[in-house]
Each structure stands twice: as C-alpha cells, then as structure tokens.
Amino acid sequence: MPHHRLAPLSFLLLPLGLYLVWVIYPTFATMVLAFTNWDGISPSYDWVGFTNFERLFGDRVFWRSLANNVRWVAVFVTIPLALGLSLALALNRNVRFDRFLKIAYYLPMVLAFVVIGLVWAWIYHPRQGLINSTLFSLLSVAQSLGFDVNPAAARRIGWLGDPNLAMWSIIAAATWQHVGYVMILYLAGLKTVNTELLDAGQVDGASPWQLFRYVTFPQLAPVTTIVLVITVIQSLRAFDLVYVMTRGGPFNSSNVLANFMYIEAFMNYNMGYGAAIAVVLFLISVGFIAIYLYRVVQQEER
Amino acid sequence: MRRIVSISLTTLLVALLAWGAAQSGLLRYNSYMSDPAPRELDERIVELFMERYPDIRVEHSTVTHEDFKQALRTYLVASPPPDVLTWFAGERMRFFTRAGLIADITDVWTDNDWTDAYSAGAQAMSRDDGAFYFIPQSYYWWAVYYRTDIYEEVGLPIPETWDEFLANCRALDAAGYIPVTIGTRFRWPAGGWFDYLNMRVNGPDFHIRLLDGLESYESEEVRNTFAHWEQAIDAGCFIDNPSSYNWQEAAEFMVQREAGMYLMGQFIMDVVPEEEQAHFDFFRFPIIDPDMPIGEDAPTDGWFISANAANMENATLFAEFLGSREVAEMWARDLGRLVLRTDIDTSIYTDTQRKGAELLQSADYIAQFYDRDTPEELADRGMDAFVEFMANPGALDRILADLQREAERVFAARE
Numbered sequence: 001m002p003h004h005r006l007a008p009l010s011f012l013l014l015p016l017g018l019y020l021v022w023v024i025y026p027t028f029a030t031m032v033l034a035f036t037n038w039d040g041i042s043p044s045y046d047w048v049g050f051t052n053f054e055r056l057f058g059d060r061v062f063w064r065s066l067a068n069n070v071r072w073v074a075v076f077v078t079i080p081l082a083l084g085l086s087l088a089l090a091l092n093r094n095v096r097f098d099r100f101l102k103i104a105y106y107l108p109m110v111l112a113f114v115v116i117g118l119v120w121a122w123i124y125h126p127r128q129g130l131i132n133s134t135l136f137s138l139l140s141v142a143q144s145l146g147f148d149v150n151p152a153a154a155r156r157i158g159w160l161g162d163p164n165l166a167m168w169s170i171i172a173a174a175t176w177q178h179v180g181y182v183m184i185l186y187l188a189g190l191k192t193v194n195t196e197l198l199d200a201g202q203v204d205g206a207s208p209w210q211l212f213r214y215v216t217f218p219q220l221a222p223v224t225t226i227v228l229v230i231t232v233i234q235s236l237r238a239f240d241l242v243y244v245m246t247r248g249g250p251f252n253s254s255n256v257l258a259n260f261m262y263i264e265a266f267m268n269y270n271m272g273y274g275a276a277i278a279v280v281l282f283l284i285s286v287g288f289i290a291i292y293l294y295r296v297v298q299q300e301e302r
Numbered sequence: 303m304r305r306i307v308s309i310s311l312t313t314l315l316v317a318l319l320a321w322g323a324a325q326s327g328l329l330r331y332n333s334y335m336s337d338p339a340p341r342e343l344d345e346r347i348v349e350l351f352m353e354r355y356p357d358i359r360v361e362h363s364t365v366t367h368e369d370f371k372q373a374l375r376t377y378l379v380a381s382p383p384p385d386v387l388t389w390f391a392g393e394r395m396r397f398f399t400r401a402g403l404i405a406d407i408t409d410v411w412t413d414n415d416w417t418d419a420y421s422a423g424a425q426a427m428s429r430d431d432g433a434f435y436f437i438p439q440s441y442y443w444w445a446v447y448y449r450t451d452i453y454e455e456v457g458l459p460i461p462e463t464w465d466e467f468l469a470n471c472r473a474l475d476a477a478g479y480i481p482v483t484i485g486t487r488f489r490w491p492a493g494g495w496f497d498y499l500n501m502r503v504n505g506p507d508f509h510i511r512l513l514d515g516l517e518s519y520e521s522e523e524v525r526n527t528f529a530h531w532e533q534a535i536d537a538g539c540f541i542d543n544p545s546s547y548n549w550q551e552a553a554e555f556m557v558q559r560e561a562g563m564y565l566m567g568q569f570i571m572d573v574v575p576e577e578e579q580a581h582f583d584f585f586r587f588p589i590i591d592p593d594m595p596i597g598e599d600a601p602t603d604g605w606f607i608s609a610n611a612a613n614m615e616n617a618t619l620f621a622e623f624l625g626s627r628e629v630a631e632m633w634a635r636d637l638g639r640l641v642l643r644t645d646i647d648t649s650i651y652t653d654t655q656r657k658g659a660e661l662l663q664s665a666d667y668i669a670q671f672y673d674r675d676t677p678e679e680l681a682d683r684g685m686d687a688f689v690e691f692m693a694n695p696g697a698l699d700r701i702l703a704d705l706q707r708e709a710e711r712v713f714a715a716r717e
Contacts, residue, residue: 039401161547
C-alpha cells in the first residue's frame with residue numbers, strides 16, 4: 001500500500017479505538033443488558049427476553065416521563081428559538097452596550113447544569129425563594145392599598161413541590177439557559193446574511209417584516225436546522241436539571257426518561273430495566289438524528 | 303526526547319508503586335454522617351482511632367446521606383472498594399450480603415465477646431444465615447416531636463388518641479400555626495407516616511406481613527389506614543407543598559416557631575440549634591385502635607467491612623474499635639442515641655433518652671422503617687405512592703392498584 005494512504009489510517013487508529021471502546025461497545029452492551037434481569041452487582045444474570053420491555057410499556061412512570069420529554073421538546077423548539085432569534089436580531093443592529101448584552105445573555109450557558117439547578121431551586125423555594133418573596137412583597141403593598149388579597153398565599157406556591165407546576169418550573173429554568181445559546185448561533189448566522197439582498201429589498205420597498213420573512217429568515221435556514229436538532233437532543237437528554245431540582249418528583253410528575261433510567265438502574269438496582277429504558281430513549285433519538293441526516297443529505301444534493 | 307519521556311515515565315511509575323507499598327498502613331472509611339453534629343462525632347472517632355494506631359492512616363470520606371445511599375453499590379463494586387462503610391442493619395444489609403459484598407466478621411464478634419455484649423435484637427439485625435456481618439452503632443426512636451411553647455400558648459394537651467390528635471391539628475391551624483411539618487422531597491418522611499398509621503390501625507403483625515408481600519396493598523385494612531391519613535389531611539394537619547422541602551428544611555419550620563409538630567426520628571435534634579432544644583419534646587404517636595399491639599419504628603445503624611477490602615487487617619481493627627463500649631458510649635452521650643450494648647450503664651442517659659428508651663421498651667413490636675423493612679425497590683414505588691396520596695387523596699384506588707402490581711412483581715422476582 002502506498003505510504004500516503006497508510007498515514008491517515010494510523011492517525012485515525014487511536015480515536016477510532018477509543019470510540020469503539022467508549023461509545024460503540026457500551027451501546028451494544030446496553031442493548032444486550034436490556035434483555036436480562038441483572039441487578040448491577042451480582043456476578044450473574046438471567047435472560048428474560050422481552051420482559052423488561054413488556055413491563056416498561058405497562059409502567060405509568062414510563063409514559064409520564066415520555067410525556068414530559070415531549071412537553072420539554074414542545075416548549076424548547078418554540079420559546080428559546082423565538083426568544084433567541086429575536087435577541088439575535090435586536091443585538092445585531094449595533095445597539096448600545098451590545099457586547100455587554102450579548103455576554104449577559106450568553107453567560108448562563110457557561111454555568112454547569114448542576115449550578116443552574118441549585119440556583120433555580122433557591123429561586124423557587126416556597127418560603128425564602130426570590131419569586132415567592134417578591135410576590136409576597138407585591139401582595140403586601142396591594143393589601144396596604146386596600147385590595148382584598150392575602151400575601152401569605154404567595155408563600156404557598158410550591159414551584160417544585162406542586163405536581164402541576166414542577167415540570168414547567170424546571171423547563172423554565174432550562175429555557176433561561178438555552179436562550180443565550182440559540183442567540184449566539186443566530187448571531188453567527190446573521191453575519192453570513194447577504195446585505196446586498198437586504199439593500200435590494202429595501203429599495204424595492206419591502207416592510208421590515210417582509211425583509212425578515214422573505215430575505216433574512218430563508219438565509220438562516222441552515223442555522224435553524226442546527227438549532228432545532230440541538231434543541232431536540234437537549235430536550236431528550238434532559239437529566240441534570242431534573243435530578244438536581246426534583247429527582248423527578250413529586251411522585252414522578254417531573255420525571256423524564258433519562259432520570260427514570262438513572263433511578264431504576266442506579267438506585268433500584270434494576271440494571272436490566274434501566275437498560276431497556278435506555279434502548280427506548282436511544283431509538284427515539286436515532287429517529288430524530290435520521291430525519292436530520294436525511295435533510296442534510298437532501299440539501300447537499302440540491 | 304522520546305528517551306527522556308520514557309525514563310521519566312518509568313521513574314514516575316516506580317515512585318508510585320513504592321508509594322503504594324509504603325501505604326500498607328492505610329484504611330479507607332466512607333461515611334454518610336453528613337449533618338454537622340454526627341459528622342463532628344464521626345471525625346472525632348476516627349481521630350481517636352488514629353491516636354491508638356499511629357501506623358494506620360485513615361482516609362475518611364463523608365458523602366451526604368441521600369447521595370451515599372445511591373452511590374453505595376458503586377463503591378462496593380469498585381476495585382478496591384472502601385474498607386469500612388456506614389450502613390443500615392437488617393434487610394438493607396442482607397441485600398449486600400446476598401450479593402457477596404460484605405465481609406463475614408463472625409470472628410470479630412466471637413473474639414470480642416460481642417455475642418454477650420450486644421442485645422439479642424442487635425445481634426439478629428447483624429446476622430444473615432447464622433454469620434455476623436454488621437457492627438451495630440446505636441438505635442433511636444421515632445415519635446411526634448412538638449414545640450412545648452406553642453402547645454402551651456394554644457393550651458393543648460398531649461394527644462393520646464387519634465381524635466385528640468386531629469383536634470390539636472385543628473386548634474393549631476386556627477391559631478395560625480402549621481400543625482404538622484413534613485418534608486417529602488426525598489420521600490422517606492412520608493414512609494414514617496405510613497408505618498405509624500398502618501401499625502396503629504392494623505397492628506404491627508399485619509404491617510410486617512404487608513411489607514413482606516404476604517398482604518395486599520388493595521386490602522380493606524390498607525384502605526382503612528389511608529382513610530385515617532385522609533382524616534389528618536382533611537383536618538388541615540399538614541404543611542402545604544411538603545415535597546418542596548427535604549427533612550431538614552421542614553424541621554426549620556419548627557425551629558422558626560412556625561410549625562407545631564413533626565413525626566421524626568430522634569436525629570431531628572441533630573439539626574435543632576442548642577438554644578432552641580429546650581422547646582422540643584416528643585410524644586408517642588397517638589393510639590388509633592386500643593385493641594392493637596403497639597409497634598414503633600426504631601432503626602439500627604452501624605458499619606460493615608467490604609468483602610473485597612484491600613486493608614482487611616486494618617479494617618478489622620477499626621471494626622473492633624467501632625463496636626467497643628467506649629465508642630458506643632460516645633453515640634449515646636454526644637448525640638443522644640440509644641445504646642445496643644447491654645454492658646453500658648444507662649445512668650449516662652439523659653432524661654430525654656430515658657423517655658425514648660421507655661417508649662420503645664413499652665412497645666410490643668419494634669420495626670426498622672418502611673424502606674428498611676420492605677425491599678428497597680418496592681419502597682421506592684411505595685414512598686412515591688404515599689407522597690402522591692398526600693397531594694391527591696382522590697386518586698387512592700389507582701395509587702394502590704399500581705403499588706400492589708409492583709409489589710407482586712417485586713416479590714415474584716425474589717422467589
């Protein structure tokens with residue numbers, strides 16, 4: 001074999017080997033485990049066929065977690081996307097302090113999820129938290145002005161303790177972090193927008209909305225695809241915030257698949273069942289990735 | 303260049319190996335004593351041990367209680383695992399003895415005459431299949447803790463019956479206090495409520511049969527237990543949003559003089575500031591059916607040695623020290639726990655400890671705790687069910703049906 005064809009291969013050997021050991025092998029090992037009843041510590045296990053999957057599809061916690069993941073995706077592909085794009089458009093116009101604002105909005109992205117979870121758990125604390133304390137002060141002012149309100153009611157809102165609020169409260173914290181990321185991606189995208197087309201549109205008398213809708217936004221399409229894919233993947237792998245803020249509670253009302261998997265595998269010693277959850281999560285993710293790859297290939301062919 | 307790298311790498315390797323060999327006097331101890339008061343005592347015990355055995359260096363790591371419970375399995379399958387670890391006696395210990403991860407320390411028990419020194423109950427909790435695996439540390443009582451100053455101010459009697467208890471809830475509520483605080487973020491405090499209600503309504507015998515999978519969660523008896531729980535909810539007993547708080551945060555409401563009562567283990571006093579302790583007292587969970595024998599929760603804590611401990615000799619020395627009379631007395635004296643050794647003069651007990659010990663002595667049955675008496679995996683679903691019931695009592699039928707299905711699955715898998 002000629003020397004120049006061997007060289008790249010030798011460079012690839014190490015990363016490929018690592019990839020094989022740390023990604024490919026564990027993926028297949030998990031799939032195998034999903035058909036066992038391994039408890040994570042015993043030296044042996046039995047093959048149980050599809051028992052884990054049968055149990056999974058009859059498990060209310062699974063459906064609840066899946067529904068929460070869907071909620072997460074639904075919120076994530078709308079709100080952070082719209083907010084991030086709006087911020088990017090606003091900050092792209094050389095407004096005053098734009099550097100400072102860009103950094104300020106991007107800063108949450110630098111924080112670890114665990115830190116964000118802890119900080120927001122304090123903000124949401126029913127008694128001493130920022131939100132309820134602020135509400136308490138506002139209601140107290142309203143009461144002193146003669147309105148018929150009870151300030152103590154503010155302290156009763158359990159942002160993370162109320163099963164109807166917990167999931168949305170966590171998603172709100174995640175959104176806060178994600179907006180800055182979307183903004184940065186769009187800011188980079190806006191730099192590639194052809195200004196000549198914008199000028200031409202202006203000359204032709206297009207309104208600002210028309211300029212955005214028919215000139216800018218279509219040119220941002222590649223960025224939008226990336227943002228959507230990242231957003232969906234972020235939503236599916238949501239774990240850290242849930243684990244830190246509620247551990248999926250109260251009674252699984254804020255559980256998501258990744259956290260459910262973690263709890264079953266590492267807390268309840270059901271490695272086989274946990275692996276089955278992981279396989280389902282994997283298949284869902286592969287579905288999205290396949291759609292993405294299909295679209296990318298299609299675009300490139302065009 | 304390459305030569306230099308390889309030489310320095312080799313040197314480093316040799317140095318590392320030499321260092322490892324020189325560390326034969328090592329002992330790795332992992333502990334869950336993360337609250338300030340127990341942590342301080344835990345550290346003092348380690349220091350005392352190192353004074354006695356200057357050749358042994360103890361590597362002591364403390365992990366928060368909730369995280370420790372989860373990480374324990376990972377610790378035990380690591381190679382090498384930590385040598386000595388804190389844990390719970392009874393079922394929770396036997397889970398790991400069955401997996402072959404806990405060292406048999408029958409020698410330690412016989413060499414130190416612990417079979418004479420420890421109470422029969424403590425011995426049973428430390429055994430599996432006739433062999434000893436556990437070093438008992440101490441035990442403590444569960445009871446309804448209450449603020450004496452609030453009770454005095456509102457003019458309430460100590461409730462002995464369920465109706466008196468509910469009346470106290472209503473009175474405290476009317477006086478603007480939170481009658482009962484409870485923090486169910488990590489769920490287990492709700493398990494305490496289930497234990498007591500079920501034992502008071504159906505008796506400890508039924509309770510243990512249920513937790514062993516011999517009775518159904520959908521039975522009339524269990525429904526009756528939840529009916530009583532619902533009475534307490536309807537009487538406005540409980541704090542709003544209990545799942546927003548962990549148990550320490552919920553205790554804070556009592557410390558701040560906002561809440562009147564808390565069903566908790568004696569360790570609640572670990573987080574009550576000294577200047578507030580005088581306002582805390584406890585009473586037996588009220589009697590519901592006077593014909594039933596009385597069951598109480600009194601969990602036993604302690605330590606074990608990993609089966610694959612790298613420093614087995616040092617671990618054995620440490621185990622002997624931990625199980626000694628001297629250390630047992632420290633837990634009683636400094637943290638107010640109850641001793642499990644029969645050779646300790648109970649005159650070291652304070653009045654509070656004597657009251658707690660009497661509470662347990664007058665009981666007909668001593669349970670450990672919900673998540674220690676039933677398989678852990680089922681306890682996880684059970685405690686979720688209790689927390690959900692507290693938030694949504696109307697869903698009881700579905701909650702119990704789900705729980706019973708899980709129970710059948712867990713116990714069938716154990717066969």
